[in-house]
Amino acid sequence: MLELDEVGRALGPRRLGPVSLTVAQGEVLALLGPNGAGKSSLLQLATGLARPDRGEVRLAGQAISRLSAVELASRRAVLEQAARLPARCIVREVVEGGACRQHGANPQRLAEVLQRTGVDRLADRLTDKLSGGEAQRVLLARAWYQLLSSNQAERYLLLDEPTAMLDIGAADTLLADIASTARMENIGVLAVVHDLNLALRHANRVALINNGQCVAIGPTFDVMRAERLEAVYGVRLAELGHPEEADWRAFIPLRD
Numbered sequence: 001m002l003e004l005d006e007v008g009r010a011l012g013p014r015r016l017g018p019v020s021l022t023v024a025q026g027e028v029l030a031l032l033g034p035n036g037a038g039k040s041s042l043l044q045l046a047t048g049l050a051r052p053d054r055g056e057v058r059l060a061g062q063a064i065s066r067l068s069a070v071e072l073a074s075r076r077a078v079l080e081q082a083a084r085l086p087a088r089c090i091v092r093e094v095v096e097g098g099a100c101r102q103h104g105a106n107p108q109r110l111a112e113v114l115q116r117t118g119v120d121r122l123a124d125r126l127t128d129k130l131s132g133g134e135a136q137r138v139l140l141a142r143a144w145y146q147l148l149s150s151n152q153a154e155r156y157l158l159l160d161e162p163t164a165m166l167d168i169g170a171a172d173t174l175l176a177d178i179a180s181t182a183r184m185e186n187i188g189v190l191a192v193v194h195d196l197n198l199a200l201r202h203a204n205r206v207a208l209i210n211n212g213q214c215v216a217i218g219p220t221f222d223v224m225r226a227e228r229l230e231a232v233y234g235v236r237l238a239e240l241g242h243p244e245e246a247d248w249r250a251f252i253p254l255r256d
């Protein structure tokens with residue numbers, strides 16, 4: 001379990017938290033909320049890249065602040081907002097560079113990751129020659145390889161807006177692949193997601209963040225109700241059914 005226990009920190013004159021939440025192995029927990037709500041700041045605390053000034057983050061029961069950088073890297077991988085690839089590098093080598101230092105290279109795992117993320121077709125290309133969407137997939141492949149080359153029992157993937165650069169189909173495919181790999185490999189995923197409909201489709205649970213607080217957390221369809229989302233996002237929403245799937249819904253904003 002990845003646990004955020006009453007964590008908080010100052011955000012300039014405002015505060016984030018205290019927020020408590022857990023991410024279980026094999027599930028996708030989406031962090032939703034309006035711009036400036038505190039989602040990225042909360043994710044930063046979960047990664048260990050920023051320290052809370054109250055509360056504690058624990059990974060498999062151990063305080064994240066007490067893990068060495070190498071131990072942390074074998075248990076969690078991070079894809080930050082606007083992360084960039086190193087320039088003039090071969091894609092395969094960049095993904096390979098994600099290998100967990102404790103456990104070394106694992107060529108079979110590398111081939112699997114390249115294939116699963118669709119990066120196999122880009123493997124011999126130079127990083128400078130990739131589109132924004134392709135670069136995003138390479139960064140994700142590196143993060144998966146970091147985790148899948150580790151033999152730790154508990155591993156987590158932390159993502160900040162992984163679909164920001166992607167077209168509608170690519171975004172849907174990417175999140176579907178993340179959710180299925182998470183399930184298959186028993187890896188917990190915590191992801192900041194902006195698109196409500198992508199979260200509805202691919203997250204097992206969501207945490208709704210507003211003004212630095214977690215205002216609701218639970219199974220996706222329970223939390224994502226129109227009235228609650230309207231209050232948090234300050235916009236009127238129409239709720240639509242799916243033409244083929246009975247339980248489905250989608251939200252579109254309405255103009256007054």
Ligand SMILES: Nc1ncnc2c1ncn2[C@@H]1O[C@H](COP(=O)(O)OP(=O)(O)OP(=O)(O)O)[C@@H](O)[C@H]1O
Nearest residue numbers: 010011012013033034035036037038039040041042
């Ligand atoms: N280090 C910092 N010092 C001061 N204020 C900060 C700091 N980091 C973030 N903030 C502020 O805290 C608030 C939350 O920022 P954060 O990036 O966590 O929001 P977010 O929910 O991820 O937003 P977005 O959806 O726009 O990416 C914002 O008002 C931001 O300006």
